[in-house]
Amino acid sequence: MAITDDQVRRILREVRENGRISFTEVAGRVGVPRQVVAAVVEEAVAENRIRLTATVSPDLLGITRYSYVLISTSGPSEPILEALCAMRETCFVSAIAGTYGVDAEVRVTSDEKHQDVLGAIRAIPGVSGVVCNVYERILVNIDSPLPSPAATPISFDDADRSILLALEHNGRATYRELGSAAGVSAASARNRLRRLLHHQVVKVVGLPVRDHLIGPPALGLGISVHGNVSAALVEEIRVVAPEFLAVSSGAYDLISTISADTSEELLAKLDALRGIEQVNAVDAWSHLRIAKELYGAHELFKSVSLP
Numbered sequence: 001m002a003i004t005d006d007q008v009r010r011i012l013r014e015v016r017e018n019g020r021i022s023f024t025e026v027a028g029r030v031g032v033p034r035q036v037v038a039a040v041v042e043e044a045v046a047e048n049r050i051r052l053t054a055t056v057s058p059d060l061l062g063i064t065r066y067s068y069v070l071i072s073t074s075g076p077s078e079p080i081l082e083a084l085c086a087m088r089e090t091c092f093v094s095a096i097a098g099t100y101g102v103d104a105e106v107r108v109t110s111d112e113k114h115q116d117v118l119g120a121i122r123a124i125p126g127v128s129g130v131v132c133n134v135y136e137r138i139l140v141n142i143d144s145p146l147p148s149p150a151a152t153p154i155s156f157d158d159a160d161r162s163i164l165l166a167l168e169h170n171g172r173a174t175y176r177e178l179g180s181a182a183g184v185s186a187a188s189a190r191n192r193l194r195r196l197l198h199h200q201v202v203k204v205v206g207l208p209v210r211d212h213l214i215g216p217p218a219l220g221l222g223i224s225v226h227g228n229v230s231a232a233l234v235e236e237i238r239v240v241a242p243e244f245l246a247v248s249s250g251a252y253d254l255i256s257t258i259s260a261d262t263s264e265e266l267l268a269k270l271d272a273l274r275g276i277e278q279v280n281a282v283d284a285w286s287h288l289r290i291a292k293e294l295y296g297a298h299e300l301f302k303s304v305s306l307p
Helices: 005-017 023-030 034-046 078-085 111-122 158-169 175-182 186-198 231-238 263-274 297-303
Strands: 050-056 065-073 090-097 102-108 127-141 202-208 219-225 244-249 254-258 279-293
Touching (some): 005 023, 050 158, 065 244, 127 254, 231 244, 263 279
Antiparallel strands (some): 050 202, 065 127, 090 279, 127 244
16 A cells, blocks of 8 residues: 555654554554554664654652753864763753754753753863753653652652663563563553553653654754743644743743754744744754753663662
């Protein structure tokens, strides 16, 4: 059966939102046979265009401070990227086009630790300046559970940890495989995963490997607004389907990420944002090479002690 490029994109969009979604369900939504869905997903994984993986809420391990750092550079970016990628506290690192040369997202457990990390970044050879935007509230993140510090903590043991680590390597691992990794039965693995999903501390996604995608690079956005960031303003911004959106304090009132299949679609999203009455300005930068994008259990567990 012939399949259109639009249908391929719709299939991968469904899997990005839920990496364990039934292929039969996706087939019904897109209007193609189940076998076609399976073939599209398997090809995308084999070609390293997506990773079927698990992402976890940093709340699970007490991470409370999140920030987005724009870094001015002098000289080549590669040594700076390598130094940032080696830092346990960074979950996202990219070389960007624009006023700044590199950006990074930092996640830590305290304000004191946050200052230590910023100092370490400023000390990297070739870094000539740092602009820090602290996330006050994360409103949209399609690739990871949203932080919810007010949520009731859930019990979490080594078996749960093993299940998450196994899912990070294969988001569609069977319950038997997850049970084997955790030393529990398949039924226990199923119940444990369902509990973690129900409490929204884990999300299984088809994370794009952006360097292998066709189309324009994703754009990072710094948005300045007039007045408060109201629910009405957030709903207007949601119209452009941001991948990420956070209220921030620093150089910008909002930090966001948007992407599109074509440059024309990307321009239309930027025009829509700039046309919002409460938006004063939108600064944009292209993610030319994403060197690190890890939101999974392994990255968090190695940087924070398991409670």
